Amino acid sequence: xxxxxxxxxxxxxxxxxxxxxxxxxxxxxxxxxxxxxxxxxxxxxxxxxxxxxxxxxxxxxxxxxxxxxxxxxxxxxxxxxxxxxxxxxxxxxxxxxxxxxxxxxxxxxxxxxxxxxxxxxxxxxxxxxxxxxxxxxxxxxxxxxxxxxxxxxxxxxxxxxxxxxxxxxxxxxxxxxxxxxxxxxxxxxxxxxxxxxxxxxxxxxxxxxxxxxxxxxxxxxxxxxxxxxxxxxxxxxxxxxxxxxxxxxxxxxxxxxxxxxxxxxxxxxxxxxxxxxxxxxxxxxxxxxxxxxxxxxxxxxxxxxxxxxxxxxxxxxxxxxxxxxxxxxxxxxxxxxxxxxxxxxxxxxxxxxxxxxxxxxxxxxxxxxxxxxxxxxxxxxxxxx
Numbered sequence: 001x002x003x004x005x006x007x008x009x010x011x012x013x014x015x016x017x018x019x020x021x022x023x024x025x026x027x028x029x030x031x032x033x034x035x036x037x038x039x040x041x042x043x044x045x046x047x048x049x050x051x052x053x054x055x056x057x058x059x060x061x062x063x064x065x066x067x068x069x070x071x072x073x074x075x076x077x078x079x080x081x082x083x084x085x086x087x088x089x090x091x092x093x094x095x096x097x098x099x100x101x102x103x104x105x106x107x108x109x110x111x112x113x114x115x116x117x118x119x120x121x122x123x124x125x126x127x128x129x130x131x132x133x134x135x136x137x138x139x140x141x142x143x144x145x146x147x148x149x150x151x152x153x154x155x156x157x158x159x160x161x162x163x164x165x166x167x168x169x170x171x172x173x174x175x176x177x178x179x180x181x182x183x184x185x186x187x188x189x190x191x192x193x194x195x196x197x198x199x200x201x202x203x204x205x206x207x208x209x210x211x212x213x214x215x216x217x218x219x220x221x222x223x224x225x226x227x228x229x230x231x232x233x234x235x236x237x238x239x240x241x242x243x244x245x246x247x248x249x250x251x252x253x254x255x256x257x258x259x260x261x262x263x264x265x266x267x268x269x270x271x272x273x274x275x276x277x278x279x280x281x282x283x284x285x286x287x288x289x290x291x292x293x294x295x296x297x298x299x300x301x302x303x304x305x306x307x308x309x310x311x312x313x314x315x316x317x318x319x320x321x322x323x324x325x326x327x328x329x330x331x332x333x334x335x336x337x338x339x340x341x342x343x344x345x346x347x348x349x350x351x352x353x354x355x356x357x358x359x360x361x362x363x364x365x366x367x368x369x370x371x372x373x374x375x376x377x378x379x380x381x382x383x384x385x
Contacts, residue, residue: 025068025085025089025090026063026064027065027089027090028061028062028063028092029062029063029092030059030091030093030094031056031057031059032058032096033094033095034055034056034057035054035055035094035097036054036055036075036076037051037055037073038051038073038074039051039063039071039072039073039083040072041065041067041069041071041072042171042176043170044170044175044176045175045176045224045228045232047173050065050071051063055094065085067171068085068171069085069128070083070085070128070132070172071084071085073092073094075097076097077097079097079098081100082112082116083101083109084106084109084128084129086106086108088106090104090105090106090109091103091105100113108124108126108128111124111129112126112129115129115130116133131165131169132172132174135161135172135174135177135178138161138178142154142158142185143188145185147190148189148191150189151189151208154185155182155212155215158178158182159215161178162175163219170223176232179216179233182212183209183212183236183237186205186208189205191204206245209245209249210248213233213253216229216233217230217253226256227257227258227259227260230257231259231302231304234250234257234307235303237249238306238307239303241342241343243314243343246303247311250304250307250308257304258368259299259301259304259305259367259368260367261364261365261366261367261368262365262366262367263367264361264366264367264370267295267360267372268360268361269286269295269361269374270286270357270360271286271287272287273354273356273357274352275350275351276333276338276350276351278338278351284350286352289324289326292323292374293325293374293375294312294316294323294324294325294371294372294374295372296312296328296369297328297330297368297369297372298328298337298368299330299331299368300329300336300337304368304369305368306337306340309325309369309371310340310343312325314345316346317344317346322348323373324348325348325350326351326352327350327351328352328357329351329352330362330368333351337351338351
């Protein structure tokens with residue numbers, strides 16, 4: 001198999017963050033050419049940048065990462081290469097974005113790349129490299145399933161693999177990748193049964209997905225908050241604009257479908273707050289929206305808040321209620337926020353693009369999702385949720 005295909009299939013990142021009891025090793029990045037790179041790490045369902053920036057030709061950069069495991073070297077052009085960070089210090093040598101990295105002082109990485117290339121290296125005591133290859137093969141084995149029976153069997157394999165190897169997998173992105181592929185498998189299956197209405201078949205598919213969310217909650221609950229697990233499952237569908245299914249998951253687990261924070265009941269909004277230009281609307285301010293309106297607070301790291309906002313806007317359109325939806329992002333307005341507008345059929349969604357509202361209101365983290373109904377005074381009224 002070509003190196004490009006191998007690396008693309010194997011976007012694994014293994015990292016132990018602060019609190020790790022293992023020995024630390026220094027990693028020296030040495031670049032022969034000027035490059036823009038990011039060294040990414042994952043902790044269960046989270047991604048973190050261990051290093052991000054530009055390296056000059058002939059430069060060295062030393063990292064003292066608080067982990068052992070695997071990191072992902074990502075170039076500005078998108079090329080990606082896995083790098084094992086073991087117990088000993090070593091040098092990662094970069095030639096360029098299209099050339100495999102090489103290593104000085106890391107037999108583990110040399111061994112790992114031989115495995116990825118399909119070679120048959122001499123036996124070495126690198127259990128982690130073998131485990132990552134085993135995980136990769138499990139993911140690939142799920143691509144060919146077609147029947148409900150095969151799906152059930154493969155689900156058990158995924159559950160068993162995560163349960164058995166959690167202590168190693170928890171410091172890689174393999175848990176998140178396995179969860180993602182677990183739900184993708186449902187789309188490989190033909191649920192059709194002769195004489196069964198299409199609506200019933202669709203319901204069966206949805207029930208399987210919801211049931212799967214419950215299963216992962218049971219498996220991961222001892223290690224992660226339920227909110228974090230649920231938000232990740234919801235994100236898998238929201239990112240693909242499958243808002244209806246994401247909303248169904250939220251509805252079935254509404255007690256834990258939130259992102260922790262302070263439950264706010266009062267806000268200050270100035271009428272001169274600027275809104276982003278969208279579809280030709282220019283120079284808009286909040287005061288331009290007379291009468292009642294909905295203000296939806298969202299965060300790009302809280303998928304359930306995005307789902308709640310899009311669902312509310314869709315419901316308004318179905319009910320032919322012409323209330324504008326004003327989106328108040330907790331971060332700087334980005335394409336992630338603006339993408340919500342492409343998920344609704346109406347043009348009645350607008351975005352606050354003004355630092356003032358955050359300065360006036362965001363003293364503490366807000367519990368999300370939160371949608372409020374406001375009038376001309378821009379104060380909270382009941383009935384927004």
